[in-house]
Amino acid sequence: MTAPAQTADTRTESAFVSRLKALQFQEYALVIVVIALFVVGAILKPDTFPTWANVRNMLTQASVVGVLAMGMTFVIATAGIDLSVGSMVAAAGMFAGVLIGDTGTSSLLFIVGAIAFGTLLGTVNATSIAFGRVVPFIATLAMFSIGRGIALLFNHKLPVSLLDLNGGSFGDPGTFSLLWFGTGRILGIPVSVYVFLAITIAGWMLLNRTRYGRYVVAVGGNREAARIAGVPVRRIIFSVYVLSGLLAGIATVLLCARLGSASPVSGNLYELDAIGAVVIGGTSLAGGRATIVGTFLGVLTFALIFSLMTQLDLSTEIQQVTKGAIVLGAVLLQRPEARY
Amino acid sequence: MTAEPVKVLEVRGLTKEFPGVKALQGVDFDVVEGEVHCLLGPNGSGKSTLIKCVSGAYEPSGGEILFRGDPLPVGQPAATLKLGVATIYQELDLVEDLTVAASIFLAHERRRGPLLDRDHMFKESAALLARLGHEQISPRMKIGQLRPAAQQIVSIARALSHDVRLLIMDEPSAVLDEGEVDVMFDVIRRLTREGVGVVYISHRLDEIRRIGSRVTVLADGRTTASGIPATTPTNELVTLMVGRKVEQLFPERPTESGEVLLEARGLRSLPMVRGVSLEVRAGEIVGLGGLVGSGRTEVLRLIAGVDRMDDGEVAIDGQKLPPHNPRRAIDAGLGLAPEDRKSQALVLDWSLAKNVSLATLKRFGRPLLKIGEEKARTREQLQALKTVPDDPDRIVRLLSGGNQQKVVLARWLLRECRVLLLDEPTRGVDVGAKAELYKVIADLAKSGIGVLVVSSENEELLGICTRILVMREGEVVAELDAATATEEELLRHAVAPTDSSVLAEEVA
Numbered sequence: 001m002t003a004p005a006q007t008a009d010t011r012t013e014s015a016f017v018s019r020l021k022a023l024q025f026q027e028y029a030l031v032i033v034v035i036a037l038f039v040v041g042a043i044l045k046p047d048t049f050p051t052w053a054n055v056r057n058m059l060t061q062a063s064v065v066g067v068l069a070m071g072m073t074f075v076i077a078t079a080g081i082d083l084s085v086g087s088m089v090a091a092a093g094m095f096a097g098v099l100i101g102d103t104g105t106s107s108l109l110f111i112v113g114a115i116a117f118g119t120l121l122g123t124v125n126a127t128s129i130a131f132g133r134v135v136p137f138i139a140t141l142a143m144f145s146i147g148r149g150i151a152l153l154f155n156h157k158l159p160v161s162l163l164d165l166n167g168g169s170f171g172d173p174g175t176f177s178l179l180w181f182g183t184g185r186i187l188g189i190p191v192s193v194y195v196f197l198a199i200t201i202a203g204w205m206l207l208n209r210t211r212y213g214r215y216v217v218a219v220g221g222n223r224e225a226a227r228i229a230g231v232p233v234r235r236i237i238f239s240v241y242v243l244s245g246l247l248a249g250i251a252t253v254l255l256c257a258r259l260g261s262a263s264p265v266s267g268n269l270y271e272l273d274a275i276g277a278v279v280i281g282g283t284s285l286a287g288g289r290a291t292i293v294g295t296f297l298g299v300l301t302f303a304l305i306f307s308l309m310t311q312l313d314l315s316t317e318i319q320q321v322t323k324g325a326i327v328l329g330a331v332l333l334q335r336p337e338a339r340y
Numbered sequence: 341m342t343a344e345p346v347k348v349l350e351v352r353g354l355t356k357e358f359p360g361v362k363a364l365q366g367v368d369f370d371v372v373e374g375e376v377h378c379l380l381g382p383n384g385s386g387k388s389t390l391i392k393c394v395s396g397a398y399e400p401s402g403g404e405i406l407f408r409g410d411p412l413p414v415g416q417p418a419a420t421l422k423l424g425v426a427t428i429y430q431e432l433d434l435v436e437d438l439t440v441a442a443s444i445f446l447a448h449e450r451r452r453g454p455l456l457d458r459d460h461m462f463k464e465s466a467a468l469l470a471r472l473g474h475e476q477i478s479p480r481m482k483i484g485q486l487r488p489a490a491q492q493i494v495s496i497a498r499a500l501s502h503d504v505r506l507l508i509m510d511e512p513s514a515v516l517d518e519g520e521v522d523v524m525f526d527v528i529r530r531l532t533r534e535g536v537g538v539v540y541i542s543h544r545l546d547e548i549r550r551i552g553s554r555v556t557v558l559a560d561g562r563t564t565a566s567g568i569p570a571t572t573p574t575n576e577l578v579t580l581m582v583g584r585k586v587e588q589l590f591p592e593r594p595t596e597s598g599e600v601l602l603e604a605r606g607l608r609s610l611p612m613v614r615g616v617s618l619e620v621r622a623g624e625i626v627g628l629g630g631l632v633g634s635g636r637t638e639v640l641r642l643i644a645g646v647d648r649m650d651d652g653e654v655a656i657d658g659q660k661l662p663p664h665n666p667r668r669a670i671d672a673g674l675g676l677a678p679e680d681r682k683s684q685a686l687v688l689d690w691s692l693a694k695n696v697s698l699a700t701l702k703r704f705g706r707p708l709l710k711i712g713e714e715k716a717r718t719r720e721q722l723q724a725l726k727t728v729p730d731d732p733d734r735i736v737r738l739l740s741g742g743n744q745q746k747v748v749l750a751r752w753l754l755r756e757c758r759v760l761l762l763d764e765p766t767r768g769v770d771v772g773a774k775a776e777l778y779k780v781i782a783d784l785a786k787s788g789i790g791v792l793v794v795s796s797e798n799e800e801l802l803g804i805c806t807r808i809l810v811m812r813e814g815e816v817v818a819e820l821d822a823a824t825a826t827e828e829e830l831l832r833h834a835v836a837p838t839d840s841s842v843l844a845e846e847v848a
Contacts, residue, residue: 205708209708209709209711210707210708210709211701211702211704211706211709214694214698214701214709215701217687217690218687218690218698221687221688221689221690222683222684222686222687222688224683224684225683225684225685225686225687226687226698227646227666228644228646228666228676228678228684228685229670229685229698229699229751230666230667230670230671230698230699231698232667288687288689288690289689
């Protein structure tokens, strides 16, 4: 990611040095962590870990949580939280699955339906938080339950198969069909990874190079100061939850496309993965400091750890304990000015 | 003075280094029983570091601190407090929801067995408050119900509950108005009569003559004068503080005024504001005086659209503004520099550039911001205001109070605002920086901006304004010509009803 040329920069240090300085400590550290994890994996499982197939697999799986984590970065930048992303993924998938019906053949209808439903649920969050003044934790905790309930109601607790969209099998999805987003490749790289990367880059631009991004961080950094400086605080807070819902819709598409089905129990604990990646990346839970690069690296860190643990035959229970411990550790490291 | 008064505190050759900074480089300072020893120095001169070393919050790097002849335990705030060294910090650090008694005994509650002995604490609190001459403050009241001065007295009572021998007060008057300061001074005098030594830190030089016995001046972490009499002339003190002569504290007043820029009519927001009308012309500096709590800050916030009003209207250039809409007010040319820079104006972890440009981002490109241009434009504004440092990449948190205020002003100048609303623009700013800010404000007015300034320092209002509106209990009760008015006059209007004929009732 290159910064635009700084025409007015009169400092003596080179542009390269100043760009390096702009990276936060946590981002440096994470790059090292990512490399170290990869090396450890390569040493422990030399035959299976450092292979292209494994990397591809890791990235494909990471892209779903990665997309959620980008939305979560904006939410947390405003000092908010969105606990409902996992439930929104399940609800959006079931909505779109039921929408296209048993004999549905329209990929586009599924994609639009999932994104629209995710956005709708996000808008409900946004409305209760920005206008109902419900604290984000409670509003999205409610949606965590509501979303999951809706997902179960749509098809009597049963999943919906989406393979009909592809002639009943996973084989050879046509470009831009639903399954293509989950299993297709361009130049050997999975389509879902392109989607994740595109959203990451767009997220970086939005956060660091637009007025909107500035406002988001200002609202998290000092809400009263932002208001007095003319920032439309309520609109900004509203927008980040809508954005989170929208991205949950996109994550739904990637997930269902990969699995070939929509399931009411999918997306379980995705909120923890997304929040964890954001926090590990260095975005402050107190708001006012956000980094997309950090979130991206946080997502990679999580993906590497769990791929490695899976290959070492460690159970999912142990993985879950590890996940929680990592998030806790990241938050503990993050409090620079503890006052008690 | 009697022969050989007892030294409560003696500081010799004290040094304190932080990574990369020598905050204290050899400070000498002593306090005898029953005196008020004032500590003077610009922001960043090391006053706070010094008192934190004494109170045990910091561990000094070198030198000694003796308390009644014996070394104080270093870096142990609890042990220091137990010996009788209590500190009252600048910001009132009381919990609004606690009772007075609970606040006084916070962290050293009286107990009977495992349970709190509330009766005992109520009785003892009442006794402490009576000792300070304020038995009317009930130990059962909540802190939030008390005015700032009463809260300050509770803080002092809390110090007394530790059997204090040395009381350190860090800018205790910053949140008080002048009447309340008198009340606090009475309390301090009672304590010194009992033999307590007091260290008193303030930026208000007039207070030093009123309450102090001796003065120690700090500049750049060194004592430039130690224990000189409090009667030392003000200009000498200022010279010692800034290391150079402040030629003139107040700049020349703007004399010409143009058309009416801001007009407020019948502003009402009960209970604080009860019908305020005023106008500000281009080139004017209008002061809004009165006691803390008379509704001055609220008037500024209503004008800026930050708070909701019950009634009234605000117009810029004759164009009525929609109520409770800060964005539209800013678009019309208003800029508010609020009372508390840190909590209401700045994103402290942001760079200067981002803070300055926050209200002007539209100008730097759409959809993508031109970061280079943003920095160049903000640097221009920062340089015009002589902000130190003016590097747009610096973090605002690390700047001194005066320079942080300039960052806020730069924001509104970049926005090309036409009416500036300044709320306590020099609070917590040292004398040298105050003079600079006054000059900036005067220059802005001369360039055609209308300025409305709220201040608790009457000297400041009289020094920089063209006219002063005095508020009392939510109303404007007088309009004074700042060039001829006196502090007594100002205070008289602020405190009591007056039969004078200058009651201002602005009629359009």
